[in-house]
Amino acid sequence: MRISYNWLRKYISIDLSAKKISDILTEIGLSVKNVIKKKIGKTEDSILDVEITPNRSDAMSHYGIARDLYAVLTFRGYKTHLSKPIISNYPKDINKKYSFKIFIEDKNKCRRFSGLILSKIETNSSPNWLNNQLKSIGIKPINNIIDITNFVMNELGLPIQVFDMDQIEGESLIIKNVKNKIYFNSEDNRKRILNEKDFIISDKIKPLSIAGIINETNLNINIKTKNIFLGCAYFNPLDIRSIGIRHMIKTDARFRFERGVDPNLTVYALKRTAFLIKKVTNCNMSSDIMDIYPNPIDPFTIKLRYQKIHDLIGKKISEKIIKKILLLLEIVILDEKKKSLLVLVPPYRIDVQREVDLIEEILRIYGLTKIKISKKIQISPLPNFFYKTKEKIQKTIFNQLVNYGFQEIINPPLISQNKDSLLLNFFFNREEIRILNPSNKSYNSMRSSLLFGMIDRIKHNYNRGNQKIKFFEIGKIYYKRNHQFLEKTYLSIALSEKDKNKKKIMEQKNSLFFDLKGIIEQIFQRIGIFHYTQINSTHPFLRESISIKYKNKNLVELGKLKENFFKDQEVFYAEIDWEYLIYIIQKKKVIFVPFSKYPTSKRDLSFLVDKTISFEKIYQLIKKKEKNLIKKIKIYDLYEGKDLPKEKKSYTISFFFESQEETLTDLMMYEVMKKIEKFLKNELGAKIRGISQ
Numbered sequence: 001m002r003i004s005y006n007w008l009r010k011y012i013s014i015d016l017s018a019k020k021i022s023d024i025l026t027e028i029g030l031s032v033k034n035v036i037k038k039k040i041g042k043t044e045d046s047i048l049d050v051e052i053t054p055n056r057s058d059a060m061s062h063y064g065i066a067r068d069l070y071a072v073l074t075f076r077g078y079k080t081h082l083s084k085p086i087i088s089n090y091p092k093d094i095n096k097k098y099s100f101k102i103f104i105e106d107k108n109k110c111r112r113f114s115g116l117i118l119s120k121i122e123t124n125s126s127p128n129w130l131n132n133q134l135k136s137i138g139i140k141p142i143n144n145i146i147d148i149t150n151f152v153m154n155e156l157g158l159p160i161q162v163f164d165m166d167q168i169e170g171e172s173l174i175i176k177n178v179k180n181k182i183y184f185n186s187e188d189n190r191k192r193i194l195n196e197k198d199f200i201i202s203d204k205i206k207p208l209s210i211a212g213i214i215n216e217t218n219l220n221i222n223i224k225t226k227n228i229f230l231g232c233a234y235f236n237p238l239d240i241r242s243i244g245i246r247h248m249i250k251t252d253a254r255f256r257f258e259r260g261v262d263p264n265l266t267v268y269a270l271k272r273t274a275f276l277i278k279k280v281t282n283c284n285m286s287s288d289i290m291d292i293y294p295n296p297i298d299p300f301t302i303k304l305r306y307q308k309i310h311d312l313i314g315k316k317i318s319e320k321i322i323k324k325i326l327l328l329l330e331i332v333i334l335d336e337k338k339k340s341l342l343v344l345v346p347p348y349r350i351d352v353q354r355e356v357d358l359i360e361e362i363l364r365i366y367g368l369t370k371i372k373i374s375k376k377i378q379i380s381p382l383p384n385f386f387y388k389t390k391e392k393i394q395k396t397i398f399n400q401l402v403n404y405g406f407q408e409i410i411n412p413p414l415i416s417q418n419k420d421s422l423l424l425n426f427f428f429n430r431e432e433i434r435i436l437n438p439s440n441k442s443y444n445s446m447r448s449s450l451l452f453g454m455i456d457r458i459k460h461n462y463n464r465g466n467q468k469i470k471f472f473e474i475g476k477i478y479y480k481r482n483h484q485f486l487e488k489t490y491l492s493i494a495l496s497e498k499d500k501n502k503k504k505i506m507e508q509k510n511s512l513f514f515d516l517k518g519i520i521e522q523i524f525q526r527i528g529i530f531h532y533t534q535i536n537s538t539h540p541f542l543r544e545s546i547s548i549k550y551k552n553k554n555l556v557e558l559g560k561l562k563e564n565f566f567k568d569q570e571v572f573y574a575e576i577d578w579e580y581l582i583y584i585i586q587k588k589k590v591i592f593v594p595f596s597k598y599p600t601s602k603r604d605l606s607f608l609v610d611k612t613i614s615f616e617k618i619y620q621l622i623k624k625k626e627k628n629l630i631k632k633i634k635i636y637d638l639y640e641g642k643d644l645p646k647e648k649k650s651y652t653i654s655f656f657f658e659s660q661e662e663t664l665t666d667l668m669m670y671e672v673m674k675k676i677e678k679f680l681k682n683e684l685g686a687k688i689r690g691i692s693q
Contacts, residue, residue: 002137003065005046007155011066013081014073018046021069025050028072028364030059040132047136055351057259061157071328072365085155087271095119097286098171100229105176107294109199109211112234113175114266116274117165117287119227121145127280145221145228148276150252158232158261158269159253161201161212163219165227170204173229184210185217192247199239201231211235211243213254227286232270234263234297262348263297299332299344300353306339309359315371317362325365331358388586394474397491397523404519406470406493411453413476414443420541424449427540430479446478450492450575451541455565458494462569469496469571474578489578493519496571513544513560514635516572520548520556527585536616541565542573546616555580598663603673604636606652606689608644613684615651625679629664629672632656650689 005018014021022032031051038045050065058064063085070082098117104110125131126147134141134150141147149160178198184207185191194200194210201209209215212233221228241258243249267289277283310316326333326343331352335342345352352358363371398408415421417432425432425448433446447453450473458469472493479486495516524532529550537547537557545559558574565571609618615635622633637652644650655676657669680686 001050001052001060003048003050003062004133004136005048006043007062007133007136008048008066008069011063011083011085012070012073013083014069014078016078018048022048024069024072025065027367027369028068029053030056030065030068038136040136041128043132045136054259057157057256057261057350058348060256060259061153062155064157067330071325074328075325075365085272087268087275094285094288096288097284098165100287100290101172102290102292103172103174103176104292104294105174106199109177109236109239110175110233111236111295111297112263112266112291112293113173114232114270114292115173115287115290116230116270116285117227118230118274118277118283119165119286121226121228121277121283122281123221123223123225124281130280143221143223144280145225145277148273148280149230151276152269152273153252153256156262156265156269156272157256158265159212159256160269160273161209161215161229161231161233162221163208163215163229163231164221164225165229166225167219168203168208168229169206172204173208173231174202174204175233176200176202182207186210186214186249187217187220188214188249189217197246198243210247210249211240211257213240213244213251213257214249230270230273232266232273234261234266260350262346263293264347267291297347299346300349301334302343302345302353302355302358304341304343304355304358308355309362312356312359313363313371317366321366322362325362328365329361331361390582393527393582393585396527398472398474400523400526401472401493401519404470406472409454409457409471409473411447411450411457411473411475412443413447413478414438414440415445415447415452416442417445421445421448421452423540424451425479430481433478433480433485447475448477448479450475450477450490451573454492454494454573455561455571458496458566458571467497469494491576491578491581493574493576494571495519495573496566496569512570512572516574517546517558520558520574520576527581528588529581529584534616534619536614544614546614550580550584553580555584594660596658596660598659598661600631600656600658601664601669603655603657603669604652605655605673605676606637606650607677607680608648608650608687608689609680609684611640611647611649615653618651618653618680618684621679621683622676626672626675629657629659629668630655631658648687 005021008021016024018035022035025048026032032048033051034049036047036049038047052059059068066082070080073080097119100115100117102113102115104113123143123145126134126141126144130144130147130151131141134147137154139150139154145162149162153159176199178194178196178200182194183191184194184200192210194207199211200207201212207216208219212231212235235257237258237260240254244254244258270289274285304322306319306322309322323333323341326341330346332344333341334344343358345358352361402408414435417434421432430448432448435444435446438444454471454473457471461469472491474489474491476487476489493516495512497512524530532548532550532555534546534548537545539545539557539559541562542557542559543562545557547554548556548558554577556574556576559572561571561573615638619633622630632655634654634656635651636654637650639650655673657664657672677688681688
């Protein structure tokens with residue numbers, strides 16, 4: 001956003017250079033990218049290019065910037081004064097020519113609308129001071145009426161609607177939802193179709209504006225205009241953003257409304273606009289200010305604890321300084337206690353609604369540079385490395401799964417013997433344990449896998465409308481081998497999403513597999529297991545399955561359940577050898593590996609291979625052939641579709657390069673990528689599509 005230094009000084013008395021002001025603004029979070037010297041007419045000016053984050057809508061105006069500057073300069077001991085734009089000579093000679101009314105149908109979309117009518121205006125070119133002021137920030141002057149509305153918008157931050165009164169039918173303005181499809185010819189020479197998702201400003205016959213952000217083309221103010229209606233509103237920012245995106249409307253009004261304007265400044269902004277129009281043209285006031293504000297937006301109430309400030313900032317700031325900063329920011333102290341304050345934050349500060357936001361404001365004005373940073377950085381290893389008890393390990397992993405949205409299930413250890421359980425036991429060389437005197441003949445065997453209980457729970461949930469499955473279970477399995485009774489503990493995890501749309505099912509197929517695999521890898525990372533291998537495996541009930549091995553011993557079996565269990569949806573299942581996992585963690589030692597002093601670089605490789613070739617096969621091949629400089633390999637994209645041959649699929653794989661000894665050059669990485677290309681072609685028949693950084 002462009003801010004004129006000369007314009008800024010109309011509201012704040014400062015004897016500092018534009019460069020110094022830009023430095024101070026940057027220090028308080030309003031980053032100034034550049035300061036440009038500019039000659040406007042006979043006057044020298046400096047234009048500050050300020051980067052204002054979307055949450056700081058209060059600073060999207062010259063007065064908003066001046067208000068922030070006043071707070072920080074006063075706190076730093078500068079003698080300065082903040083002057084609000086003049087409305088003291090607001091015209092009082094009202095000649096009520098119209099009996100005009102404003103109606104708001106949806107009070108959630110339009111919280112406030114203020115209006116005013118001026119008559120006998122003279123539409124001409126603007127005076128030099130107004131032309132120069134707008135030109136300084138890159139706005140092209142149009143005429144004195146439009147220029148003043150643009151001036152006020154950049155001065156106070158509120159868009160001003162202006163309509164030709166002689167084009168308004170029925171002496172009323174209605175802010176309402178669109179009920180039936182209508183066509184709207186907007187002032188940017190585009191014809192838009194509006195529907196029930198939109199709301200408009202209209203008279204009794206026709207629409208005048210889409211949500212106050214763009215007007216109807218025939219309502220432009222020109223030399224023939226003699227009477228005008230001025231409006232200033234507060235619209236729901238989310239509705240404005242939705243309408244702006246849907247209809248591709250890019251106006252300054254949308255830019256401000258969708259970020260949130262000051263709802264309590266609409267009447268003031270109208271008075272300021274009327275004052276300036278009266279200054280440049282001989283006009284009459286033809287109405288009182290009409291103000292529709294059925295549900296006023298109250299200030300935010302926040303409890304501010306002194307100890308919390310100290311805990312977050314890391315430095316104790318005196319209570320006197322804290323209260324001074326709050327008052328400079330126009331934050332009212334409602335109640336004082338020994339350990340806390342109860343404050344009221346004005347509605348225009350939409351970014352300050354929590355205690356932590358308020359503390360950020362205090363630190364912003366107090367000064368980030370006053371917070372001393374230790375020259376030493378203390379880093380503690382993850383506490384999970386030291387969890388040696390089974391209970392703490394289990395709590396850590398279960399909390400992680402719950403944070404990913406999983407729910408724990410508990411199944412009974414007794415099952416009904418069937419051909420699937422017999423097949424599974426045969427495959428793993430196990431003998432089922434039968435119950436000699438079962439109380440229920442349907443449950444006559446001890447479970448030898450957690451899989452069948454998981455399948456029952458998924459079906460139970462699908463039948464009752466739960467379409468998204470994220471389950472885990474820890475439990476023992478029981479079996480005989482070589483005449484010995486054995487029991488082992490496993491952790492099973494299932495992930496699925498039911499959808500009748502076959503196209504979506506195909507899209508989910510790959511993403512859910514990698515989601516589940518990624519969750520398991522995140523668990524490993526959390527508990528310090530890094531050096532594991534992955535190989536393609538076979539399982540009687542899993543398709544496209546892989547085994548994750550640690551020191552050549554199976555740790556995880558992962559894959560997609562075969563179609564004979566679920567026909568209409570993809571279910572992905574993993575089983576972790578819990579006892580082996582606990583053993584690995586308890587035996588593992590913490591080893592410090594220095595961070596590389598040299599940067600990491602990434603290269604992406606896209607290629608086509610046969611559908612039968614899995615990512616695991618590609619991964620293992622690359623790791624075997626080239627591992628010196630490649631720190632990490634990740635799948636970036638997998639695509640199968642109409643644009644490719646039926647028997648092919650497309651992979652995009654990301655390679656992360658890093659060296660402990662030197663900065664890698666483009667040539668070094670290029671040579672490695674060429675080797676990878678060569679053996680992918682030779683050993684997998686891959687067709688290379690491209691390399692990118």
